[in-house]
Amino acid sequence: MDKENFLKRYSCDVVANNFSNAGKGSSDIKKNLKLLNIDPAIIRRIAIVSYEAEINLVIHSLGGKLHCDIYEHKIIIISEDIGPGIPNVELAMTEGYSTASSSVREFGFGAGMGLPNMKKWSDDFNITTKKTGTEISMTINI
Amino acid sequence: MDFSILLDSDKCRGCTNCMKKCPTQAIRIKNEKAVIDKNKCIYCGECIKACPYNAYSPYEVNKNDFVETKFSIAIPSTALYGQFPKGTEICNIQNSILKLGFDYVYDESYAAELTSKAIARKISESEGVKPIISTNCPAIVRLIKIRYLSLLDNLITVESPMEIAARLAKHNAHENFDVCSEDIKIYYISPCPAEMLSITNPIGTKKSSIDSVIPLNSIYGDIYREVCKNTKLCNSTPSIKGIKWAIAGGQSETINVSSYISVYGIENIIDILEEIENGKLHDIDYVELSVCTEGCVGGIFNVENPFIAKRNIDYIIKNTKETFNAGISDEVFNDLYEKNFFDIEIIKEDTNKRKLTLAEAVERMERIEQITALLPGLDCGSCGSPTCRAYAEDICDGHADLYGCILLKANKKRLNSEEL
Ligand code: SF4
Ligand code: SF4
Numbered sequence: 001m002d003k004e005n006f007l008k009r010y011s012c013d014v015v016a017n018n019f020s021n022a023g024k025g026s027s028d029i030k031k032n033l034k035l036l037n038i039d040p041a042i043i044r045r046i047a048i049v050s051y052e053a054e055i056n057l058v059i060h061s062l063g064g065k066l067h068c069d070i071y072e073h074k075i076i077i078i079s080e081d082i083g084p085g086i087p088n089v090e091l092a093m094t095e096g097y098s099t100a101s102s103s104v105r106e107f108g109f110g111a112g113m114g115l116p117n118m119k120k121w122s123d124d125f126n127i128t129t130k131k132t133g134t135e136i137s138m139t140i141n142i
Numbered sequence: 143m144d145f146s147i148l149l150d151s152d153k154c155r156g157c158t159n160c161m162k163k164c165p166t167q168a169i170r171i172k173n174e175k176a177v178i179d180k181n182k183c184i185y186c187g188e189c190i191k192a193c194p195y196n197a198y199s200p201y202e203v204n205k206n207d208f209v210e211t212k213f214s215i216a217i218p219s220t221a222l223y224g225q226f227p228k229g230t231e232i233c234n235i236q237n238s239i240l241k242l243g244f245d246y247v248y249d250e251s252y253a254a255e256l257t258s259k260a261i262a263r264k265i266s267e268s269e270g271v272k273p274i275i276s277t278n279c280p281a282i283v284r285l286i287k288i289r290y291l292s293l294l295d296n297l298i299t300v301e302s303p304m305e306i307a308a309r310l311a312k313h314n315a316h317e318n319f320d321v322c323s324e325d326i327k328i329y330y331i332s333p334c335p336a337e338m339l340s341i342t343n344p345i346g347t348k349k350s351s352i353d354s355v356i357p358l359n360s361i362y363g364d365i366y367r368e369v370c371k372n373t374k375l376c377n378s379t380p381s382i383k384g385i386k387w388a389i390a391g392g393q394s395e396t397i398n399v400s401s402y403i404s405v406y407g408i409e410n411i412i413d414i415l416e417e418i419e420n421g422k423l424h425d426i427d428y429v430e431l432s433v434c435t436e437g438c439v440g441g442i443f444n445v446e447n448p449f450i451a452k453r454n455i456d457y458i459i460k461n462t463k464e465t466f467n468a469g470i471s472d473e474v475f476n477d478l479y480e481k482n483f484f485d486i487e488i489i490k491e492d493t494n495k496r497k498l499t500l501a502e503a504v505e506r507m508e509r510i511e512q513i514t515a516l517l518p519g520l521d522c523g524s525c526g527s528p529t530c531r532a533y534a535e536d537i538c539d540g541h542a543d544l545y546g547c548i549l550l551k552a553n554k555k556r557l558n559s560e561e562l
Contacts, residue, residue: 007504027416036503040291047292048421072500117421142500 005072012066014057014081022058026050029068029077036070042142045121046075049138053079056114060086061134074123077138085131093119147183147190147335151175153197158523160189160198165408166288170536171526184284185336186408186433187442200335200357200443207354209243212325215311216244219304220251220388221333221438222358223380223458224451226369232380232458238368242361244329246315251384253307258383258396259475260300260484265399265427271295273418273426276393277486278302281336281433282411283345287490290415294488296429301486303387304330304337305344308351309483327353331361333441334434345488357443382462389452390437394430402428406435510534518549 010032012025030047038046050066057064057079064081086092093115115136119125124139156174168182169189176197178189190198208214216239223232236247265274275296277283286293308328315326330352332338338355386392394402403426405414411431417423434440439455440448478484498506513534520530525546527533536542545551 007501008507023416023420026420030416030419032507034289036500036507037498038500040294044292044419044421047419051420051422070500070504 007070007072009070010068014054014061014064014066016058016061016063018058022055023051025066026054029066033068033070033075038075038142042075042140045140046077049118049121049140050077052114052118053077053136053138057081064133074139074141077122077140078135079137080133080135082133083131085134086127086129089127089129147178147185147187148199149176149178150197150199153195154193155195155197157194158528159192159194161523161526161528163188163192164528165412166285167528167532169528170541171523182288184281184288185339186281186285187335188408188433190335190442200338200360208327208329211245211327213246213315213319213321213327214244215246215248215315215326215328216240216242216331217248217250217304217307217311217328217352218331219333219337219358219438219441220254220380220385220455221441221444221451222331222365223385224388224439224454225358225362225444225446226366226454228454228457229461230369232462234369234372235365237372238365239331241368241372242364246311246319248307248311248314249380249384250303250307251381251387253310254303254384254387255381255396256310256475257300257303257306257387257484258393258398260306260479261298261428262397262399263479264298264300265397272424273429274298275418276428276430277345277488278387278393278430279336279432279434279438280334280340280345282431283488284336285411286415287345287488290419291490292419293415294490296418297488298428299486299488300484302340303384304332304340305351305486306484312351329353330355331358332356333358333438333444335442336433345486358441359443359445362445380458380462382459385455385458385462388438388455390432391430392437394428397428399428401426402430404430404432404437406432406437406440408433506538510538513537513544516544516550517547520549522549524548 010029012028014025015021026047029050030043033043033046050068054066057066061081062083064079067078069076069078118136118138122138123141126137128135154175156171156176158171160176161169161171165186165188166182166184168179170177218239223235226235236249239247268274273296275293275298277297277300283297286297308330311328312323312326315321316323328351330337332355338357341350341352341355344350383396386396390406391404394404405411411433414429414431432438434442434448436448436452439451444451514531517530517534525533525542527536527542533542533547537544545554
């Protein structure tokens with residue numbers, strides 16, 4: 001990691017299963033990036049990936065954190081959780097595949113577009129997962 | 143005149159009510175009086191509604207101006223038709239406007255119907271960007287230009303009925319009455335401060351075809367008195383589809399899109415814009431947004447309660463035969479459409495903001511956060527800024543100083559006295 005160009009980190013906690021607050025974290029990230037005058041097209045992409053990541057944390061994880069790391073020429077959105085891990089990443093990366101329960105789907109979430117969408121809008125997408133936690137990092141170049 | 147909201151500083155008591163309600167934090171209290179930052183104001187009128195002392199007013203119009211104009215055309219907003227008792231004939235209202243001294247009254251509903259047609263066509267031709275957002279409410283377009291820049295491409299590139307009506311009215315008068323265009327002046331009777339501003343500062347690049355805007359409530363009494371005198375029946379043939387534009391949802395119904403949402407109220411609208419920015423709602427074709435309650439019938443220069451005005455419009459819709467009489471055939475419409483007659487170009491605002499590098503912007507942000515941490519976080523507003531955070535920004539940018547915060551000042555005094 002190139003420490004020298006690192007400028008700032010915004011972080012927020014995401015609580016599992018709290019649908020009323022889902023989207024608050026990514027909304028705050030977006031607000032801050034707007035205040036920094038980041039290009040609107042870049043903000044739009046960050047909004048989408050951070051929102052999807054946050055919703056994933058709410059639906060699938062036991063809780064976690066969302067970070068937004070600002071570097072001179074890129075922004076990295078990192079989602080980290082405390083489990084339970086994704087059993088089959090390849091399958092989860094398939095469009096349309098979803099493990100969301102039907103009650104979750106009634107909220108309109110969990111259509112299985114989360115991970116593929118996050119990858120689609122990132123310039124660089126990395127995921128590591130084990131039972132004790134998943135970390136996803138999405139880089140968007142500016 | 144380029145500013146449609148005036149403050150009577152004798153009436154203003156610096157109470158902070160307006161500042162707290164302003165959705166873009168455009169208001170500060172300086173020397174106990176409200177001050178609006180033009181660059182941030184979207185002309186939504188929330189401040190006018192919030193002021194308990196009626197300190198705000200739309201700009202004064204010279205009321206007899208149109209009498210002296212060689213050829214004056216009045217275009218009443220379709221919202222006006224909802225301001226009279228249920229059952230009032232539209233042509234009676236129009237005749238009454240004529241009696242005030244206008245040479246011609248052009249019905250906006252025709253233009254609104256054509257606008258719907260143009261929008262429907264644009265939507266059918268558009269590919270990619272979804273959902274498409276209506277440009278009818280100028281306050282919303284301004285909001286998007288200030289805060290939701292990434293959604294600029296979602297805005298439909300069709301002018302609002304008000305502008306289309308003015309273009310058509312000028313054209314018609316020129317053809318039918320043999321007056322030269324320079325002698326024609328268009329007066330739009332409007333329920334809305336944002337529309338008033340659109341005349342001098344149109345949201346698209348082109349110059350507005352409207353010459354002057356009359357706030358609806360400033361002329362309502364004169365029209366009303368005439369309406370009462372004039373009770374004879376007449377056959378008015380407004381465009382029912384067009385009249386629907388006065389109420390929330392009417393626009394989408396007329397455009398006939400399969401999947402739409404219609405939202406009013408500034409907080410609700412901000413929520414929806416956030417959702418769109420997050421990539422949701424791409425399964426929706428059209429998003430109709432209006433700042434005012436129930437749409438333009440809720441515009442703040444109206445006189446009737448929005449819900450009652452909506453009922454009045456509903457009554458007109460139910461009791462008028464569905465006709466379309468804009469005097470424009472499909473052929474002519476197509477021709478106009480091809481010639482971009484309906485088009486609006488949404489330009490990106492050229493903010494004079496000094497461009498900071500990202501590193502500088504981050505540094506500024508950190509200073510703001512540091513200052514915010516010093517403040518009590520009560521958002522009391524007595525410093526003259528709407529929130530502690532906004533106050534910290536003001537301090538950071540040199541527009542305020544730290545000891546404008548009364549609590550901090552009191553603490554400092556206490557600390558000083560403890561030291562003694
Ligand atoms: S019109 Fe709206 S945006 Fe402008 S100052 Fe008033 S409340 Fe704020
Ligand atoms: S609401 Fe605003 S304009 Fe009205 S008195 Fe209070 S500070 Fe002044």
